[in-house]
Amino acid sequence: MLVTGLEILRKARAEGYGVGAFNTNNMEFTQAILEAAEEMKSPVILALSEGAMKYGGRALTRMVVALAQEARVPVAVHLDHGSSYESVLKALREGFTSVMIDKSHEDFETNVRETKRVVEAAHAVGVTVEAELGRLAGIEEHVAVDEKDALLTNPEEARIFMERTGADYLAVAIGTSHGAYKGKGRPFIDHPRLARIAELVPAPLVLHGASAVPQELVERFRAAGGEIGEASGIHPEDIKKAISLGIAKINTDTDLRLAFTALVRETLGKNPKEFDPRKYLGPAREAVKEVVKSRMELFGSVGRA
Numbered sequence: 064m065l066v067t068g069l070e071i072l073r074k075a076r077a078e079g080y081g082v083g084a085f086n087t088n089n090m091e092f093t094q095a096i097l098e099a100a101e102e103m104k105s106p107v108i109l110a111l112s113e114g115a116m117k118y119g120g121r122a123l124t125r126m127v128v129a130l131a132q133e134a135r136v137p138v139a140v141h142l143d144h145g146s147s148y149e150s151v152l153k154a155l156r157e158g159f160t161s162v163m164i165d166k167s168h169e170d171f172e173t174n175v176r177e178t179k180r181v182v183e184a185a186h187a188v189g190v191t192v193e194a195e196l197g198r199l200a201g202i203e204e205h206v207a208v209d210e211k212d213a214l215l216t217n218p219e220e221a222r223i224f225m226e227r228t229g230a231d232y233l234a235v236a237i238g239t240s241h242g243a244y245k246g247k248g249r250p251f252i253d254h255p256r257l258a259r260i261a262e263l264v265p266a267p268l269v270l271h272g273a274s275a276v277p278q279e280l281v282e283r284f285r286a287a288g289g290e291i292g293e294a295s296g297i298h299p300e301d302i303k304k305a306i307s308l309g310i311a312k313i314n315t316d317t318d319l320r321l322a323f324t325a326l327v328r329e330t331l332g333k334n335p336k337e338f339d340p341r342k343y344l345g346p347a348r349e350a351v352k353e354v355v356k357s358r359m360e361l362f363g364s365v366g367r368a
C-alpha cells in the first residue's frame with residue numbers, strides 16, 4: 064500500500080531497524096525492488112532522482128505510484144535530492160508520498176528558509192519531507208576536527224534546523240559519499256557524531272551514500288568487461304551500528320547499478336547472437352532483486368511490513 068515516508072521511518076527508528084530507499088529509473092528496477100519487498104515482507108522506499116524523472120517521465124512516475132498502491136507491503140514513493148521548490152511541486156503533482164529538498168550546499172539560513180517552504184507545501188497535501196544538513200564527503204580519519212566540522216553535520220545545528228524547518232527526517236553527513244569510491248579501504252564513519260545528532264534530533268535519520276560496493280560484485284563487473292577503478296563502499300558493521308544509533312532510511316543506488324550492468328554485460332558476452340532485450344534485462348532484474356533482498360536482511364527490515 065502507498066504510505067508516506069514518515070509512516071515507514073517513524074516505526075523504523077522507534078523499533079531500531081533500517082528501511083532501504085532504492086533508486087529506480089525503469090520497469091525492471093521497480094519490479095525487482097517491489098518483488099524483493101513483498102517476498103521479504105519488508106517496507107520499502109522507491110526513490111526517484113530528478114534525473115530519473117527526466118529519463119522516465121510519466122511512464123515511470125505513473126508506473127511507480129500505481130504499483131506502490133497495489134503492493135502488499137508499505138511503500139513510499141520518494142523524490143531523491145530534490146533541488147528546487149518547483150521540482151518538489153512536480154513530484155507532489157505526480158502523487159509522490161515523500162520528497163527530499165536538498166539545500167545542504169547552501170548557507171544555513173538559506174537551507175532553513177527553502178526547506179521550510181517545501182515543508183509547508185508538502186504537509187498541506189499530506190506528504191512528508193526529508194532535508195539535509197552537512198556535506199556528504201568521504202573523509203580520512205586523520206582529518207582535523209575543524210575540517211570535519213566544516214563538512215559533517217553539526218549536532219547542535221541539526222537540532223535547531225529540524226525545530227525551525229519542521230522537516231520530518233534528516234539526511235546527515237557522517238563520512239559517507241555517493242558513488243563507487245567512498246574512500247581508501249574502510250571509509251571512516253563518525254559514529255560518535257551520529258550518536259550526538261540522534262540525542263538531539265528525535266526524527267528518523269537518513270544515510271546517503273550507503274552502498275556496500277562489495278568486491279565480488281566489482282570483480283564480476285570487471286570480468287564481464289566493465290571498467291572500474293579501486294572501488295569501496297560502507298562496511299556492513301558500520302551500517303548496523305549507524306542503524307542502532309538512529310539511522311532509519313538507507314539510500315542504495317550504486318550497488319543496484321553495478322549488479323544490473325554486470326549481468327547485462329555477462330549475458331550479452333555469453334550470447335553474442337542474442338537481441339531479445341528480455342533475455343538480458345530479465346537476468347539483470349533478478350540480480351537487482353537479490354541485492355535488494357540482502358540489503359533488507361542487513362537493515363533488519365525483513366518481516367516488518
Ligand SMILES: O=C(COP(=O)(O)O)N(O)CCCCO
Nearest residue numbers: 242271272273274314315316317
Ligand atoms: O545516497 C544515494 C546513493 O548512494 P550510493 O551511491 O552509495 O548508492 N542516493 O541519494 C542515490 C542517488 C545519488 C547518486 O547515486
Ligand code: NA
Nearest residue numbers: 165167168195
Ligand atoms: Na546534498
Ligand SMILES: [Zn+2]
Nearest residue numbers: 241271272314
Ligand atoms: Zn544521496
